[in-house]
Amino acid sequence: MTITLLVLVAIMATVVWWLFRQTINVRPWIAQRPIEGVHGDGALSLPSVKVGLGVFLAVATSLFALLISAYFMRMMGTDWTTLTVPKVLWLNTGLLILGSVAMQWTLVAARRGRVESVRTGLIATGVFSFAFLVGQLWAWQQLNAAGYYLASNPANAFFYLLTALHGLHLLGGLWVWGKTVAKTSRGVGIGAVRQTVELCTVYWHYLLVIWLVLFAVLLSSGHSFRSTDITNADFASDLRLTDHNGQLRSLSDFRGKVVAVLFGYTHCPEVCPATLAELAGTVKELGRDADRVQVLLVTVDPERDTSEILKQYVSAFNPAFLGLRGTPEQTAQVANDFKVIMRKGPGADANNYSVDHTSGTYIFDASGKLRRYVRYGLGGNVFADEIGRLLDAG
Amino acid sequence: MSYVAHDESDFVPPAEVEEMELYHAKTFVGKYIWSQDAKVIAVQYGITAIGIGVVALVLSWLMRLQLGFPNSFSFIDPSNYLQFVTLHGMIMVIYLLTALFLGGFGNYLIPLMVGARDMVFPYVNMVSYWVYLFAVLLLVASFFVPGGPTGAGWTLYPPQAILEGTPGAHLGIILMLVSLIFFIIGFTMGGLNYVVTVLQARTRGMTLMRLPLTIWGIFMATVLALLAFPALFVSAIMMTLDLTLGTSFFMPAIVSMGQQLDYGGGSPLMFQHLFWFFGHPEVYIVALPAFGIVSDLLSVHARKNIFGYRMMVWAILAIGGLSFVVWAHHMYVSGMNPYFGFFFATTTLIIAVPTALKVYNWVLTLWHGNIQLTVPMLFAIGFIFAFIHGGLTGLFLGNVTVSVPLSDTMFVVAHFHMVMAVAPIMVVFGAIYHWYPKITGRMLDDTLGKIHFWITFLGTYAIYLPMHYLGFLGVPRRYYAVGGTDFIPESAQSLNAGITIAALIVGAFQIVFLYNLVWSYFKGRPASDNPWNATTLEWQTPHTPPHHGNFGKTLPVVYRWAYDYSVPGADADFIPQNQPPSKKAGTAEEKHS
Numbered sequence: 001m002t003i004t005l006l007v008l009v010a011i012m013a014t015v016v017w018w019l020f021r022q023t024i025n026v027r028p029w030i031a032q033r034p035i036e037g038v039h040g041d042g043a044l045s046l047p048s049v050k051v052g053l054g055v056f057l058a059v060a061t062s063l064f065a066l067l068i069s070a071y072f073m074r075m076m077g078t079d080w081t082t083l084t085v086p087k088v089l090w091l092n093t094g095l096l097i098l099g100s101v102a103m104q105w106t107l108v109a110a111r112r113g114r115v116e117s118v119r120t121g122l123i124a125t126g127v128f129s130f131a132f133l134v135g136q137l138w139a140w141q142q143l144n145a146a147g148y149y150l151a152s153n154p155a156n157a158f159f160y161l162l163t164a165l166h167g168l169h170l171l172g173g174l175w176v177w178g179k180t181v182a183k184t185s186r187g188v189g190i191g192a193v194r195q196t197v198e199l200c201t202v203y204w205h206y207l208l209v210i211w212l213v214l215f216a217v218l219l220s221s222g223h224s225f226r227s228t229d230i231t232n233a234d235f236a237s238d239l240r241l242t243d244h245n246g247q248l249r250s251l252s253d254f255r256g257k258v259v260a261v262l263f264g265y266t267h268c269p270e271v272c273p274a275t276l277a278e279l280a281g282t283v284k285e286l287g288r289d290a291d292r293v294q295v296l297l298v299t300v301d302p303e304r305d306t307s308e309i310l311k312q313y314v315s316a317f318n319p320a321f322l323g324l325r326g327t328p329e330q331t332a333q334v335a336n337d338f339k340v341i342m343r344k345g346p347g348a349d350a351n352n353y354s355v356d357h358t359s360g361t362y363i364f365d366a367s368g369k370l371r372r373y374v375r376y377g378l379g380g381n382v383f384a385d386e387i388g389r390l391l392d393a394g
Numbered sequence: 395m396s397y398v399a400h401d402e403s404d405f406v407p408p409a410e411v412e413e414m415e416l417y418h419a420k421t422f423v424g425k426y427i428w429s430q431d432a433k434v435i436a437v438q439y440g441i442t443a444i445g446i447g448v449v450a451l452v453l454s455w456l457m458r459l460q461l462g463f464p465n466s467f468s469f470i471d472p473s474n475y476l477q478f479v480t481l482h483g484m485i486m487v488i489y490l491l492t493a494l495f496l497g498g499f500g501n502y503l504i505p506l507m508v509g510a511r512d513m514v515f516p517y518v519n520m521v522s523y524w525v526y527l528f529a530v531l532l533l534v535a536s537f538f539v540p541g542g543p544t545g546a547g548w549t550l551y552p553p554q555a556i557l558e559g560t561p562g563a564h565l566g567i568i569l570m571l572v573s574l575i576f577f578i579i580g581f582t583m584g585g586l587n588y589v590v591t592v593l594q595a596r597t598r599g600m601t602l603m604r605l606p607l608t609i610w611g612i613f614m615a616t617v618l619a620l621l622a623f624p625a626l627f628v629s630a631i632m633m634t635l636d637l638t639l640g641t642s643f644f645m646p647a648i649v650s651m652g653q654q655l656d657y658g659g660g661s662p663l664m665f666q667h668l669f670w671f672f673g674h675p676e677v678y679i680v681a682l683p684a685f686g687i688v689s690d691l692l693s694v695h696a697r698k699n700i701f702g703y704r705m706m707v708w709a710i711l712a713i714g715g716l717s718f719v720v721w722a723h724h725m726y727v728s729g730m731n732p733y734f735g736f737f738f739a740t741t742t743l744i745i746a747v748p749t750a751l752k753v754y755n756w757v758l759t760l761w762h763g764n765i766q767l768t769v770p771m772l773f774a775i776g777f778i779f780a781f782i783h784g785g786l787t788g789l790f791l792g793n794v795t796v797s798v799p800l801s802d803t804m805f806v807v808a809h810f811h812m813v814m815a816v817a818p819i820m821v822v823f824g825a826i827y828h829w830y831p832k833i834t835g836r837m838l839d840d841t842l843g844k845i846h847f848w849i850t851f852l853g854t855y856a857i858y859l860p861m862h863y864l865g866f867l868g869v870p871r872r873y874y875a876v877g878g879t880d881f882i883p884e885s886a887q888s889l890n891a892g893i894t895i896a897a898l899i900v901g902a903f904q905i906v907f908l909y910n911l912v913w914s915y916f917k918g919r920p921a922s923d924n925p926w927n928a929t930t931l932e933w934q935t936p937h938t939p940p941h942h943g944n945f946g947k948t949l950p951v952v953y954r955w956a957y958d959y960s961v962p963g964a965d966a967d968f969i970p971q972n973q974p975p976s977k978k979a980g981t982a983e984e985k986h987s
Contacts, residue, residue, distance in 0.1 A: 004671070005719070008621060012715055015617070019602070019711070028603040028703060028955035048514040048594040055589050055620065059582055063624035066671070070628065070664060074643065079659030151640035154659060158643075161635070379659075 003072070007065040011058050053199050057206050060169065064210055067162060068217055074154050078379025081153050085218055086142045092135035093215055096208050099128035103197075103204040110190060110197040118197060119184045125204065126177055129170060136163050162214050166207065173203050228373040236261075236338040236362060236370050241298065241324040241331075244311035249296075249324060251368050257294045258390045259364040260383070263340050263357050265301035266313040271359045271376055272297070278380035279361070280317040282387055289391055292366070295321040300342040300357045302331055338362065365390045416512060416943055430516035431942050432501045432587075435523050437833065439497035442523075443490050446530050448908075450485035451901050453478040462894025464875045464887075472874040473561035476545030479872060481533075483548030484570070487676065488577060489530055491818055495683035496581070496619065497526060499825060500588045500612045502833065506932035507609050509597025509950050509972075511943045513587040522587070525580030532573035539565040547872065549673070552644040552665050556637045558651055568637065571630045578623045578630075588616040597931075599952035603707070604971065606930050606956040607700065610707055611686020614714040615679045622675035622718070629668040636660065666728055670721035677814055678717040682710060684821040685752055688774050690956070691824050692756055694928045695771035696763030697967050699957035702755045709748035716745040726794050727801045735794040742792035746785070753782060764960060764967070768926075769843035773824030776851045777817050784813025787862065802872070805865020808858045816854045823850070823907070830914070831921030835938050838918060842910040846903065853900030860889050927968045930956050934970050 046054075074080070106121025140160065148156045180196045239261070243249045251259065260279055264272030276297065283290045297314055299305040302325050305313075310323035326334065335342050340358040347353025359376035363386055372386050419425045426434055457478045460470045470478075501519070505512050513519045536543035545561030546554060554560055556567055592605070592613045605613075632643040636657070644665040645657035693700040700706060722730060722738040756778055765771065787809040791797045800806060823846070830838050868881050869890075876882060924933040936946040950972035958969035 004625075008718055011621065012718075016711070016715075026601070026603050028601070029699065029957070048590050051594055052515060052586050052590045055586050056582075059585075059620045059624060062621045063628065066625050066628050066668065070632070070643070070668060073664045073667070074661060077659040077661060079642075150635075151642070151656070154642055157635065157641035161631070 002069070004062070004065045004069045007061055011061070047195065049195065049199060050202075053202060057203075060206075060210075063165070064214070067158075067165070068213070071158050071162070071217060074158065077154060078377065079153065079381065080155055081381055083143065083148045083153070083155050083159060084146075086139045088135055088139050088142065089215065089218075092132050092139065093211065095128050095132040095135060096211055099125050099132060100204050100208040102128055103201045107197055107201040110194045113190045115184065115190050118190065118193065119181070122177065122181050122184065122197075125200075126174065126181065129174055129177070129204075133167055133170060136167055139163070159218060162218070166211055166214060169210075170207055173200065173207065176200060176203075228375070229371070230373050231369070231371050233370055239298070239324070239334045239337065241326040241334060242307070244307045244314060244323040244325065246307060249322070251364060254294045254364075255368055256366050257292050258366055258387055259294045259296060259368075260361050260387070261296045261298065261338070261364070262361040263298045263300050263335065263338070263342065265299050265355055265357075266305050266309055267301065267354070269354070275359070275361060275376060276314070276317045276321070278383055280321070281380050282383040283318055283320075285384060286387070286391075290320070292391055293387060296324055297321065298324045298331070298334060300331065300335065300340075301355050302326060302328055304351070363387065363390065365393065416516070418942070425942075428520060430512070430520045432505050432513045432516070432519060433833075433940065433942075433944075435519055436498050436500075436502035438523050439493055439501060439526065442527055442530055443494040443498060446485055446534070447490035447494075448904075449534070450482045450490060451904065453482040453485075455898060455901055457482065458894040458897040460874065462891040473542070473545055475874045476547070476872070477543050477561050477566075480545050480547055481537075481543050485533070486815065487548065487680070488574070489533065491680045491822075492581070492619070492676070493526060494822060495680060495818070496588065496612060496616055497523065497584055499608075499683060499687065499829075500584070500616065502829065503608055503932065504588055504591050504612060505595070506832075506935070506940065506944055507606050507930055508592060508595060509600055509931045509945065509952060510591055510595035511945070511949070514590045514595050515587050518583045519587045522580050522584035525576055525583065529573045529577040529580060532569050532576065536562065536566045536569035536573075539569065541566055544570045549666075549669060550633070551669075552633060552636065552660075552662050553646060553648055553657070556633065556645075557648070568634065571634045571637075574626060574630045575634075578627045581619060581623060585616045585620045588612060589620065597949045597952060600931075600971075603704070604952055604955045606686075607689040607703070607706055607710075608683070608686040608930075610710050611682040611684070611689075614710045615682040618675045618682070618714055618717060619679045622672045622679070625668045625672035629665055629672075633665070663725075663728060666725050667721070670724045671718075673724060674721040675717045678713055680814060680818050682713065684777070684818040685710065687825045688777050688821050689752075689756065689759075690930070691770050691774040691821075691828055692759050693957050693959060694828075694926050695766045695768050695774065696760050697766065697959045698759055698763040699959055700755070701758040701761075702751075703955065703957060705751055706755055709751050712748040713745060716741060716748070720745060723792055723797070726797045732794075739792055739794050743789065746789060746792075749785060753778065753785070768827075769838070769840060769847060770824040770828035770926075772844065772847045772851075773820045773827065776847065777820035777824065779851075780812050780820055780854070781817040784809060784811075784817055788813060800865060802870055803865040804861050804869045804871055807871050808861035808865060811854075811861075812858050816858065820851070823847070826911075828926065829932075830911075831925045831938070832932055832935075833939055834915050834918070835921055836914050836918030837921045837925065838910050838914045842906050846907045846910065849903040849906075850900055853896050853903070856896035857893050857900065860893055864889060924970075927966070929954075929958055929968050929970050931971055934972055 102121055102124040106118055106125060109117035109121055140163070143156065143159070148159075150157055150160050176196065177200060180193050180200065183193050183196075238251045240248065240250045262272070262275055262279075264275070266272075276295070279295050283293050283295065286293065295318065297310075299310060305323070305325060307323075307325060310325055314321045314323040325331075331342075334340075342355055342357040345354040345356050361374045361376075361383075362370060363372040363374065365371045371390060374382055374386065419429065419431075425431070429435060429438070456470060457475065459467055460475050501513070504510070533543075539562075541562050541564055543562050544550070544555065544566040546556075546567060550567070550570070556563060560567075562570075592609060596605075629644075632641070635641045636643050636645050640656055642657045642660035644662055645655075645660040646662060647658040648655050689700050689706060720738060720741045722734060723742045726735060726738075760775075787805070791800060791806065791809055827838055827843055830836075864886055867883070867886055869876060869886055921938060923935065923938045926933070931945075931950055931952070932940075934950060935944060951974075952971045953974050954969065954971055956971055958964075958971075960967045961969060
């Protein structure tokens with residue numbers, strides 16, 4: 001909403017500035033004579049249609065500012081996957097710039113009174129603008145073919161929505177353009193089209209600016225949610241704990257696999273099941289590569305989490321996941337190695353308490369080297385991206 | 395006291411504003427159906443808005459019947475009840491008040507009061523009305539589709555608004571959203587006209603600071619609406635896409651009726667931000683025209699200049715600006731950063747300053763005035779009462795800590811009905827009684843008007859004062875039936891029954907008003923050109939009702955502000971805006987400074 005507010009502040013500032021120029025501070029009950037000036041009534045010296053266009057552009061600006069605000073707000077959602085912007089958009093941008101240039105050229109011709117040039121210029125503008133629209137449709141087609149469907153991701157939905165609304169605005173402009181072209185081909189004088197040409201020029205430039213802003217927004221929105229690269233960290237080199245089948249495990253047992261280590265406990269109300277579910281989803285998506293990934297849950301509550309309970313719990317997410325357990329001292333040692341904080345919270349009685357603990361996940365590559373730390377709440381996509389990338393690399 | 399001397403050279407030759415070319419309709423259809431005359435369009439807007447408003451009134455009766463006498467009516471089930479609540483709110487706020495104030499009064503008064511022949515874009519103005527009518531028809535159509543209209547509440551919060559189980563979750567909500575989209579398109583067309591006409595088409599001598607406050611109010615409200623409605627437009631489009639094409643703009647991952655839906659990750663809070671970014675300015679879109687009109691009514695009928703004209707204008711501008719930074723006070727219970735809550739509580743309380751300033755100025759305009767208790771004046775005074783009461787409870791609700799427990803109780807219902815329903819409706823009535831003679835050429839009946847006023851004024855108090863108390867007791871809003879609870883005493887039900895009876899009476903007596911409108915149109919006492927002895931330009935037209943083009947051959951020239959009432963030494967107790975300064979020194983031209 002900040003963007004919208006900034007735009008509104010700009011619009012309001014213009015209004016207030018203009019009002020003060022309009023002597024908003026005179027005392028009307030004293031100032032009796034008509035105020036001298038261009039019109040005597042303080043109207044703008046522009047023709048009304050131009051003022052009307054200006055007001056409409058303010059409305060359209062509000063519309064696009066709100067959409068961009070919504071875009072950034074929605075981007076904070078964890079399911080946002082930026083789409084790869086089709087290359088053809090660069091071509092389209094070029095076409096729209098050419099359209100704007102042609103319109104400007106038409107305006108100059110109109111001011112000099114050259115009817116023939118006006119017509120040529122208008123037709124050039126139309127050609128470029130229609131080409132732009134066709135290009136936008138082509139971009140849609142490409143995206144659709146690449147599997148970026150409208151409903152499959154909010155980034156796609158916004159892409160289609162923003163381009164569609166911009167395209168509709170351009171179509172509205174082309175309607176006026178069509179009427180003007182019809183007029184020129186009926187051979188009317190320059191006076192009859194001059195104002196329309198001026199209005200169209202303003203509108204085309206405006207739509208170009210809006211498109212450039214939208215395009216920049218669509219391009220700039222790379223991954224805003226990433227894991228933290230901790231490749232050269234000198235902690236968490238290994239752990240030695242018993243797995244839920246009673247086997248002593250260390251990280252070297254999983255050489256050749258990408259390993260995700262997280263700390264948690266079976267009574268965990270929110271963080272642990274959510275993260276495990278995301279990891280389970282990621283592993284499932286991998287298909288045949290699933291064998292090359294190992295998820296390890298280190299319990300921070302060895303008192304309640306027996307091997308049996310741990311096995312039941314972890315296997316529910318994926319039978320291949322392993323729960324690791326040590327004595328309280330061993331657990332504390334591992335936690336210390338991993339710079340993980342764990343603290344027993346208050347509870348109603350000895351069997352009913354919570355354990356606060358660091359909620360992120362460590363990812364090791366196939367050679368057993370610590371590579372990534374994934375904060376809690378970034379969403380399953382981050383796991384999929386990171387694990388996929390490490391698998392590709394190794 | 396200061397004295398301003400004038401000589402001939404100060405006078406401006408009349409009609410130097412460029413004459414606009416008017417479309418001259420010849421047939422009946424061209425004059426009254428596909429009309430491009432703002433006055434006819436205004437009446438079209440007015441009749442449509444009042445017509446759909448009557449539907450909303452009946453819906454409120456049905457709601458009140460259920461609340462007052464739970465489970466006594468077999469034709470009201472919980473789904474119906476929610477549909478009544480939703481449509482009542484939506485119609486009253488948008489399709490009645492917004493359309494009537496801006497489309498109705500805006501169209502009628504702007505050209506006449508600024509001294510223009512018509513709106514600057516008459517054709518667009520005509521299309522605006524027909525798009526509005528189409529939006530209304532879509533809304534009405536939702537009553538007749540399978541599942542009925544939407545029952546999501548007038549705020550249409552997702553995810554609930556488009557989920558199975560909410561009444562009208564299929565066709566009803568789609569029709570609602572599409573109707574809103576069309577309303578906004580239609581409004582934008584009209585709004586462009588109102589703004590550009592005020593900016594560009596003022597007659598010679600009509601500076602901004604000589605505009606009547608009615609025009610200031612409508613102008614600022616239109617600016618707000620033009621900038622705020624896009625937020626509703628965007629959210630309506632996004633929600634339609636969520637509903638029809640399965641996008642997830644607003645819809646989070648959700649299990650509905652035991653089924654995991656295909657949505658995921660969407661943000662319902664984002665909808666609330668967008669909605670209230672429109673929704674709060676909407677309050678002022680309705681309030682500012684009311685503020686402006688009531689200022690003029692008070693001044694005319696108290697025969698006294700408006701107190702603090704400049705302050706009134708500045709207050710309108712300040713309210714307009716501030717209204718964009720208070721929206722989240724509607725979302726205190728939606729969960730937000732406490733610092734945001736603090737920020738929005740602060741801005742909300744700050745907006746009370748210019749508002750209170752206006753209230754003081756109205757009261758001071760009455761002070762020592764030559765008060766004529768005409769029907770418009772009664773309604774104007776009624777407005778001051780209702781607005782003060784509604785405004786004061788607004789201070790409670792503006793504070794986070796007080797708002798949270800009161801939120802979603804009847805207290806909120808009472809608050810916003812006082813401030814946003816009763817107060818503006820008082821002005822609507824006052825304005826209709828005031829301008830009806832100009833619109834039709836006949837006066838409305840005075841006795842019927844006074845009956846209408848007293849029943850409406852006392853009746854609405856009988857409805858909403860006890861409702862505050864119900865809110866304090868904790869009676870929740872939007873509930874079909876409360877049933878037996880520990881914290882709500884039995885007596886609350888008697889109070890509810892009483893409120894319902896009052897609502898039925900007030901509603902029924904609106905027939906008196908409608909009857910008065912129709913009867914007076916044919917049989918009313920013929921009105922003179924300026925029955926209230928008012929100064930503004932619409933009363934100075936050569937014909938009543940004004941012909942197409944408003945001012946006959948030449949446009950008026952404005953020499954003074956709109957509030958020259960009871961000027962010491964003047965011949966009459968009012969001096970029209972277009973009356974040139976007289977050369978009789980020391981009489982009409984003596985001014986308070």
